[in-house]
Amino acid sequence: MLKVWCKRLVITVLIACLLAGLGVAAWIWQPYDKTAWRVKLPIGSGIQVRVLPMLMLATSPAGRWLLDKKGFSLHQGDIQLYDDDGLRVHCQHCWLEAKSVSDQPLMLDSVELWLKLDGQQLTGSLLADAAENPFKIYFDGTVNMRSLRLNWTLPTTPLASLLAPLRPYSSTIAQAKVSGVLTAEGTLRWPRQRWSAQPQLAQLQVSGLDLSKVTTALVQYDCPLLDEQKHPEKVHWLSYDKMGRWLPMAAIIAEDAEFRHHPGYAMTQMQQLLGKESADKAVGGSTITQQVVKYMFTNGERTWKRKIEELLYAVQLESTLDKTQILNLYLNTVDLGPSLCGAHAAANYYFGLTPMQLNPMQAAWLAGIIRNPHRAWKQQFMARQPDMRRAESILHYMPESARKQPGGLNFRAPAAK
Numbered sequence: 001m002l003k004v005w006c007k008r009l010v011i012t013v014l015i016a017c018l019l020a021g022l023g024v025a026a027w028i029w030q031p032y033d034k035t036a037w038r039v040k041l042p043i044g045s046g047i048q049v050r051v052l053p054m055l056m057l058a059t060s061p062a063g064r065w066l067l068d069k070k071g072f073s074l075h076q077g078d079i080q081l082y083d084d085d086g087l088r089v090h091c092q093h094c095w096l097e098a099k100s101v102s103d104q105p106l107m108l109d110s111v112e113l114w115l116k117l118d119g120q121q122l123t124g125s126l127l128a129d130a131a132e133n134p135f136k137i138y139f140d141g142t143v144n145m146r147s148l149r150l151n152w153t154l155p156t157t158p159l160a161s162l163l164a165p166l167r168p169y170s171s172t173i174a175q176a177k178v179s180g181v182l183t184a185e186g187t188l189r190w191p192r193q194r195w196s197a198q199p200q201l202a203q204l205q206v207s208g209l210d211l212s213k214v215t216t217a218l219v220q221y222d223c224p225l226l227d228e229q230k231h232p233e234k235v236h237w238l239s240y241d242k243m244g245r246w247l248p249m250a251a252i253i254a255e256d257a258e259f260r261h262h263p264g265y266a267m268t269q270m271q272q273l274l275g276k277e278s279a280d281k282a283v284g285g286s287t288i289t290q291q292v293v294k295y296m297f298t299n300g301e302r303t304w305k306r307k308i309e310e311l312l313y314a315v316q317l318e319s320t321l322d323k324t325q326i327l328n329l330y331l332n333t334v335d336l337g338p339s340l341c342g343a344h345a346a347a348n349y350y351f352g353l354t355p356m357q358l359n360p361m362q363a364a365w366l367a368g369i370i371r372n373p374h375r376a377w378k379q380q381f382m383a384r385q386p387d388m389r390r391a392e393s394i395l396h397y398m399p400e401s402a403r404k405q406p407g408g409l410n411f412r413a414p415a416a417k
Contacts, residue, residue, distance in 0.1 A: 036145045037191050052120075052145050059087045059117040077111075086116035086124070096165075102305045106130075106165045120144055133164035139188070148190040156183045159204065163308070172209065172298075172309040176316075180204035187277055196277040201267060206316040213296055214329055215320060221296065221333055223341035236344040240328040244356035246363035246402065247343055248327055251334075253397045254367035254390075256288040260323055264289040264314035288330050289314040295333040331355070334370060337377040350381060352412040359407025364394040382414055 038048040057063045064083035071080040077094035081087065091111040098106055112127040123140040135157045141150035159180045167174040186197035213220040223235045240248075252259050258266055266287050286294065293313040298306055317326060336346035343355040343366070351362055358366070368390035369376035380386045386409055395406055 037147055050145065051148070052143055055115070055117055055122075055143065059115055063087075084114065086114055089113040089115070099303075102166065102169050102303060103301075104169050107168065108165055117143070122148070122150070128165070130165040131167070133158075133161035135161045141188075147192070148188070150188040150190075152186055152188060154182065154184040156181050156202075159201075166305055166308065170305055170309060172312060173305075175208050175210075176206055176312045177208040178204075178206055178312065186274075189277065193279045194277050195279075197274040198271055199267075199274065201265075204263070204315055205319070206312045209313055209316050211313075211317060211320055214292075214317070219329070219332075223333075223339070223345075235341055237332050237342075238328075238344050238355065240324055240331075242354070242356055243328065243331055243343060244354075244358055244363070246360045246398070247347075247355050247358055247366065248331060249398060250360075250363040250367035250394050251331060251370070252288070252327070253394050254364075255291070255370055259288050259327070262287060262289075264318035265311055286310065287314065289317055289326055292326055292329045292333065293317065295335075296329070335373055336366060336369065337373045337381075340373070340377075350412060351410060359405075360395060360398055360402035361391060361406040361409055364398070364406075365391040365409055368394055381411060384411065386411070 036050040037052070039051055039054075040048050058067060064087055067081040067087065068083035069081070071078065073079070075095070077091040080090045080092070082090065089112070091113075092109075094108045094111040096106045096108060096111070108128050108130045109132075110127075110129045113124065114127075115122065115124040120142050121140070122143050125139070126137045128135055128137075135154070137152055137154050139150045139152040141148065143149075159178050159182055162182060163173050163176075163178060180201060180203045182199055182201055184197050184199040186195060188195045219237065221235070221237075256262075256266070258268075264287065269287075290310045290313075293310045297313050298309050321329075332342040332344075334342060336342070337349070340346045340349055346366055347353050347355045347358055347362075350366070351358065353362070365386065365388070369380070376387075388409070391409075395403060
């Protein structure tokens with residue numbers, strides 16, 4: 001009789017465990033919940049499960065006990081789980097996809113994520129290490145069935161540690177000797193992938209980059225837009241005293257009002273760009289110094305890696321050349337239309353003049369089209385329908401003598417086709 005009861009008890013326990021397992025699986029999966037935030041599990045055919053129930057289970061005492069010291073391998077790296085008053089996830093030789101930073105996956109020696117969930121309140125940290133340059137981010141926020149809302153903080157961290165993961169993928173970052181620290185805080189919203197950041201740079205200094213293209217007596221620059229069949233203007237390098245009074249002034253007003261005062265980058269501009277919560281942040285907001293770097297040293301790749309390279313070059317350039325030299329580089333290389341590199345080619349093509357002969361209105365119009373010169377060439381110059389609003393807004397900040405006698409635009413006749 002005892003054996004029968006024992007057998008019944010074992011069967012009952014097994015059935016109960018099976019039902020409990022099925023219940024937990026159904027709770028996590030719940031296919032009828034169409035509004036829940038889900039992720040695809042990296043097992044089998046990649047079943048999609050609800051995030052909150054999975055987190056609640058994994059970070060519960062029972063879940064941590066079951067997962068403690070369990071390991072498995074994914075294509076992102078080797079994963080090991082630990083019970084540490086929360087769930088600690090350690091990834092060795094971790095590959096991180098971050099296309100907005102680099103078009104290649106980033107390799108990190110190790111990544112460690114620590115999570116603790118109390119109801120819907122989530123706290124944790126992320127520790128990343130590349131080439132023995134660790135950095136740590138702390139976060140806290142809330143998670144519900146639909147989304148995750150986090151506030152994160154990066155304590156004061158050496159820039160060398162933050163740049164270490166990018167060194168294998170950028171010769172510029174690998175060559176640069178960088179000192180200084182970064183502090184930042186921001187937000188993260190998932191699955192909408194919206195984020196914001198408020199960075200603070202301090203004591204940033206850069207050396208080790210090759211600036212010989214712009215520091216030799218003859219600047220090494222070939223206009224990448226030159227097409228002699230379209231516009232026969234040659235790249236004609238002018239000294240700063242041949243740029244005239246109005247064009248340098250208009251360019252600073254139009255493109256970089258703080259040019260004379262910043263160290264190659266504008267911290268306020270960066271904070272405005274990164275501070276607004278969004279999913280796709282424009283990779284823009286360049287100072288005149290950074291634009292010179294883009295023309296002379298980097299390509300047009302629209303990634304944050306390229307922006308970091310621009311920043312490093314710009315800081316070293318500012319410590320190597322004075323502001324007048326940098327502005328002259330800019331005015332001789334800036335894109336001002338199809339095959340029109342620099343002020344000499346543009347002033348001659350649009351007005352039949354040299355930069356020194358430009359009146360305030362012509363200088364303001366040229367500076368105003370820098371943001372989109374090819375559209376201006378087509379829609380304003382070729383169509384003979386100049387849009388004066390941008391030029392007039394630039395003229396507003398020029399001296400009184402320029403505002404009183406701005407002169408006319410007086411386009412040159414387009415070259416015959």
